[in-house]
Amino acid sequence: MAAPGRATAIVARMSWTTGSTTTVHTLAKLTSYGVAAAIPTSFPVPCYGSGLVTFRPTPTSTAAKRYVVKVTFEDLAVAPLR
Numbered sequence: 001m002a003a004p005g006r007a008t009a010i011v012a013r014m015s016w017t018t019g020s021t022t023t024v025h026t027l028a029k030l031t032s033y034g035v036a037a038a039i040p041t042s043f044p045v046p047c048y049g050s051g052l053v054t055f056r057p058t059p060t061s062t063a064a065k066r067y068v069v070k071v072t073f074e075d076l077a078v079a080p081l082r
Contacts, residue, residue, distance in 0.1 A: 007057030007064050012037075014071070016051030027053065047075040 012027040028037035057064035
């Protein structure tokens with residue numbers, strides 16, 4: 001069990017904005033270091049553009065900091081693999 005005030009998991013959420021609409025989907029709840037989590041394929045994402053993946057400790061505390069990673073969406077049928 002974690003010490004009081006310490007996060008026990010990290011929730012990863014992906015978000016992007018199209019026009020004036022922001023879409024947010026939960027990707028995974030990570031509870032152990034070094035253990036892979038599958039990224040859901042059940043929600044649609046844009047064919048191109050950019051978005052963010054936010055990693056937020058839970059439960060939160062004043063010491064817990066979120067981390068944000070910028071992602072780029074590409075249509076692999078059109079864009080070459082890098």
